[in-house]
Amino acid sequence: MNYAVIIELLSASIRIATPLLLVALGGVISETGGTFAVGVEGMMLGGAFGGAVTVLVTQNILVGLLASMISGVLLAAIVAVATVRFRTDHMVTGLAVNILALGMTSFLLRGLFGGKTPVMVLPTIGTVRIPWLCNLPVAGPILFNEPLMTYLAFFLVIPVHLFLRRTRAGLTLRAVGENPSAAFSVGANPERIRAVAVMVCGAFAGLGGAVLSLQELGTFTDGMTNGRGFLALAAIIVGRWTPFRVMWGCLLIGAASALALNIQGWGLPMSSYVIQMTPYLIALAVLCGIGRKARMPAAIGKAFLRS
């Protein structure tokens, strides 16, 4: 392996981790508040779609990013209303939203454009070279020569961490996830807090989807998230619901995926199907290793009842 290949491997890890990280940060917020974030796959797809269609019409990426967040929030609102107001099962609701998003985006893609799938060639979010730093050896081309959303995703880890650990609102959110009755007894409104947390998660997941459609590909294809939302959920568990560790979880999955592509060039006497399994095997192995230590928010998945 030469220098260029190693650099590419590491920057590929970061690229693959970017959409996962945005989705996972949203998931951390939702799950800390006590709502399983199973619907992030659908919210992500909704965001990818909303962003792409908006950029197609407006040719403005900022408006597209906003639209992707709104699309994610709209799908999240379904989860919020169903789980908080009607106390539905979180897993079933999340899966329903995933299926809904898959069908609805495919339908709207054709419906909005008169029954024909449009050929979308969208402007993409370009790479931003950070002056001076990008000339550093190794770290320069890997860390300081990335597209805008990648910087944003990794930067957002800090405010999300500070919010959860250092602010009063973050403390209340954690309390609602651990023991909503106790939080209620000191004046918090668990229903509203959970609903807001789910919708914030939707905004993050929508942005994660926009990374795929507006940064990576500049187009939308049916079901383009392709299970990445679920990988983000795995990263949340690997990271035990704390933003920095979740970031490492995403990078681990990114590195494993990048390596799986690279290993095929080594000429190992192994089927490509086996090599393609490696990211998931690594994720499973890590989950098994961490599983015992992982402690999810105590009241996650449990409806809050005022009594």
Next chain:
Amino acid sequence: MHQKIGWSRRRRGIGRYSAVALVVSFFVTIFPSFTASAQDKAAVLLPGSINDQSWNAQGYAGVLRLKEKGWDVAYSENVQPADMAQALQDYARKGYTLIIGHTGRFLSPMELVGPKFPKTTFIVGSGNAGAGKNVASIDFDNTQFGYLIGVLAARMSKTGKIGSVNGLEGLPNVVAQVGAYRKGAKSVNPNIQVKVIYVQDMEDAAGAKEAALSLIAWGADYVSGKLNAGQLGIIQAAKEKGVYANGRSVEDTAMAPDTVLTNIVEKWGDMYGAAADQSKAGALGGKFELYGLNSKDCTGAELLYTKEKELNPIVPQDIVDAIQAVKKKFASGELKVSVTKDDAHGGI
């Protein structure tokens, strides 16, 4: 009593005939072609929806072609693998004499249903084997077109390294195209390095893009592939890094006109039309029919940059001539390429 029964029987009989006559005259006036003969009923079963501007739209082109040829054509969309056998039987029972399944996945249900309906010809689009007396597979000659792209890629490459991103390692049509790509490239430059990466999902554009980027980082300056929605990922990666690629439809050219050199455009309308003619003549059953540059009825596929042009204008004339020369050799039968699984192996 006896009289009465006889009378009523006769009356019922007359009623039945007049109803049939009415229906027949209705069809004769409205749809004259329908009554040409009972043999002309064809059904096309598609795994997705006809407006996907991709695989299923190409299958629907077959429906239109058969209509032009005077067949009475019915079609079903979104036929799921679990429902294939049932759908085939339904059409066969209704007297359809030609049933086309527009994906290789129809092969095993057709092998199952075929023997029960000997008067019906079953055709698997993109299948890889015939069965019995009435189940046929048709496909375009992946080998020829993969070879042509290999020649093009090797000629255009400056680094001596080219790549290909594919799905479904080991599937016969993938083996044919990828293996021939490698052989075609080596025919131009025996020292060229051809690296193949197999991805999990032919629909995952972001995953395909990562695979293409890793090939480009290794040094490839031409990336080919046979994916569905994933093809867009290959083209996007090539576009960003300023290397060449090929697509699968002229719409792919629109994605990146300076990146895409040509597209392998499959002509399913033509192939189904030709296969239908053959089945009518009773010359198709049980066969695996490949349509290529050396076929009489249709070439199976075409290299198209736009609807009018074969190759991107940036391809130098001597390379255009070289491609034409190889095409002629295929057409005359002078060049025959056979590919083994090993030719299509992943990696270098």
